[in-house]
Amino acid sequence: MDPLVxxxxxxxxxxxxxxxxxxxxxxxxxxxxxxxxxxxxxVAQETFLTACRSLRRYEGRSSFEVxxxxxxxxxxxxxxxxxxxxxxTDAWRCEPTxxxxxxxxxxxxxxxxxxxxxxxxxxLLHEVEGLTYEEAAQVLGVPAGTVKSxxxxxxxxxxxxxxxxxxxx
Amino acid sequence: MxxxxxxxxxxxxxxxxxxxxxxxxxxxxxxTLRQELEDMRMLGLEIRKAAAHPDPVGVEEAIGRIAxxxxxxxxxxxxxxxxxxxxxxxxAMVGLLNRAxxxxxxxxxxxxxxxxVKSFAPMAESSxxxxxxxxxxxxxxxxxxxxxxxxxxxxADIRLKADDAAAAMQxxxxxxxxxxxxxxxxxxSRENERSAPVGTATLRVPERSFDRALDQLRALxxxxxxxxxxxxxxxxxxxxxxxxxxxxxxxxxxxxxxxxAKTIGQVLQVRERLNQVRQEIESLDAQRRTLERQAALSxxxxxxxxxxxxxxPEPSQGWAAEAxxxxxxGLAAAFRWLGSAAIFLFVYSPLWLPVLLLAAYLxxxxx
Numbered sequence: 137m138d139p140l141v142x143x144x145x146x147x148x149x150x151x152x153x154x155x156x157x158x159x160x161x162x163x164x165x166x167x168x169x170x171x172x173x174x175x176x177x178x179v180a181q182e183t184f185l186t187a188c189r190s191l192r193r194y195e196g197r198s199s200f201e202v203x204x205x206x207x208x209x210x211x212x213x214x215x216x217x218x219x220x221x222x223x224x225t226d227a228w229r230c231e232p233t234x235x236x237x238x239x240x241x242x243x244x245x246x247x248x249x250x251x252x253x254x255x256x257x258x259x260l261l262h263e264v265e266g267l268t269y270e271e272a273a274q275v276l277g278v279p280a281g282t283v284k285s286x287x288x289x290x291x292x293x294x295x296x297x298x299x300x301x302x303x304x305x
Numbered sequence: 306m307x308x309x310x311x312x313x314x315x316x317x318x319x320x321x322x323x324x325x326x327x328x329x330x331x332x333x334x335x336x337t338l339r340q341e342l343e344d345m346r347m348l349g350l351e352i353r354k355a356a357a358h359p360d361p362v363g364v365e366e367a368i369g370r371i372a373x374x375x376x377x378x379x380x381x382x383x384x385x386x387x388x389x390x391x392x393x394x395x396x397a398m399v400g401l402l403n404r405a406x407x408x409x410x411x412x413x414x415x416x417x418x419x420x421x422v423k424s425f426a427p428m429a430e431s432s433x434x435x436x437x438x439x440x441x442x443x444x445x446x447x448x449x450x451x452x453x454x455x456x457x458x459x460x461a462d463i464r465l466k467a468d469d470a471a472a473a474m475q476x477x478x479x480x481x482x483x484x485x486x487x488x489x490x491x492x493x494s495r496e497n498e499r500s501a502p503v504g505t506a507t508l509r510v511p512e513r514s515f516d517r518a519l520d521q522l523r524a525l526x527x528x529x530x531x532x533x534x535x536x537x538x539x540x541x542x543x544x545x546x547x548x549x550x551x552x553x554x555x556x557x558x559x560x561x562x563x564x565x566a567k568t569i570g571q572v573l574q575v576r577e578r579l580n581q582v583r584q585e586i587e588s589l590d591a592q593r594r595t596l597e598r599q600a601a602l603s604x605x606x607x608x609x610x611x612x613x614x615x616x617x618p619e620p621s622q623g624w625a626a627e628a629x630x631x632x633x634x635g636l637a638a639a640f641r642w643l644g645s646a647a648i649f650l651f652v653y654s655p656l657w658l659p660v661l662l663l664a665a666y667l668x669x670x671x672x
Contacts, residue, residue, distance in 0.1 A: 164361035177363040264356040
């Protein structure tokens with residue numbers, strides 16, 4: 137286990153503060169892509185507060201960041217029950233595509249928007265957050281095989297959607 | 306295995322080597338598959354490029370919040386308020402319950418010290434044949450707060466082991482007499498020639514001496530078992546008395562009608578009805594007197610089992626029968642206890658259920 141996490145588990149406030157600084161950006165962006173930038177700060181801070189309260193239960197079976205993502209994922213799900221809609225621009229850049237791009241970005245964002253919540257989640261976790269299938273499975277609380285299957289179907293749908301629009305270059 | 310389903314996992318390096326080798330072979334042979342793989346690779350790349358990277362805010366604030374954690378009830382004032390409301394409700398309900406309990410004896414003591422029979426002064430003139438009049442009269446007692454003193458039929462069953470069953474039984478009979486009662490029945494029996502004699506006496510003692518009689522009976526031997534029971538017959542007595550009063554008024558009216566009857570047909574008709582009413586009166590009067598007797602004189606059934614003399618076997622049903630009886634009694638007691646617990650839980654559910662629900666809610670929110 138990371139020595140910094142071990143120190144934080146023993147109640148070392150400096151170590152806890154250092155852990156927050158180290159992981160905050162990733163957790164904040166994780167939250168922003170799911171609940172929007174308006175709520176991201178609150179959810180990210182709530183994630184760290186929850187993590188500190190539950191730190192004794194962390195056994196190091198996954199990386200500390202993946203464990204934080206698991207907490208953030210649950211809090212984001214709760215936060216998403218609120219009626220405020222999440223803007224696509226919170227998760228994706230919608231500026232016009234450069235000449236070198238393989239496809240039109242607006243079409244891509246539209247295609248991503250048409251994915252189901254489960255499929256979009258695995259795309260975000262694997263492609264954007266950069267988690268392995270196993271890590272994504274830990275965050276979602278599902279088997280790794282489910283992540284693999286969802287990713288396959290998500291990409292198949294994205295390809296079909298983009299081909300239907302005729303936007304791939 | 307469908308190679309196409311494994312294409313994305315192959316691209317991500319998430320396939321086991323044997324499956325990856327299979328995909329590689331398929332790719333060498335299938336140009337469409339190679340195109341799909343390339344499309345997926347490009348798509349993944351475009352998704353990563355398209356992902357927004359908002360500038361994080363609030364890291365120092367987060368560190369500050371962790372350094373000085375805010376209590377849950379401060380973060381969620383509505384939770385705190387609902388908790389306080391639930392507590393206040395609980396206290397109010399307990400207070401009301403205690404008050405309700407405290408009121409009952411006061412109302413009862415206001416009725417006076419005499420037995421119910423003596424307290425039954427007529428409440429109002431009864432109207433003959435009015436339906437539900439008896440019920441109304443009973444309700445009137447309650448509404449006026451002068452419900453007569455409770456009329457309780459008390460019974461007890463006591464089994465004792467004594468050196469001499471016959472002598473102990475005689476002492477019990479004398480005791481009942483000294484307290485103003487009598488022995489309704491008594492007798493001595495033995496199961497067989499070898500078994501010890503068993504004396505049984507049914508004693509009737511004044512209700513006010515019931516506890517004293519039981520105390521003194523206990524001194525006559527070693528108590529093996531004792532059960533006592535109280536049956537409140539106040540309402541039953543009030544009901545019978547009220548119906549009696551109505552019927553007597555009705556009887557009086559029929560007597561008047563009988564005097565005014567002019568034809569034999571009328572006389573016979575009124576007499577028939579009068580007889581019916583008188584029969585009902587007699588029956589109810591007997592019920593009333595029985596209740597009064599039972600309440601005035603309590604019944605104690607005392608059984609004296611003589612201790613075995615040297616060389617004489619104890620009067621016993623045998624160890625197996627005793628164990629059986631004990632087990633059955635134990636099981637019955639366990640069921641009674643469970644039943645009582647269930648009833649208590651149900652009756653008190655307005656107190657504990659909201660607290661339980663609130664606790665579950667809090668536990669879920671604070672998890």
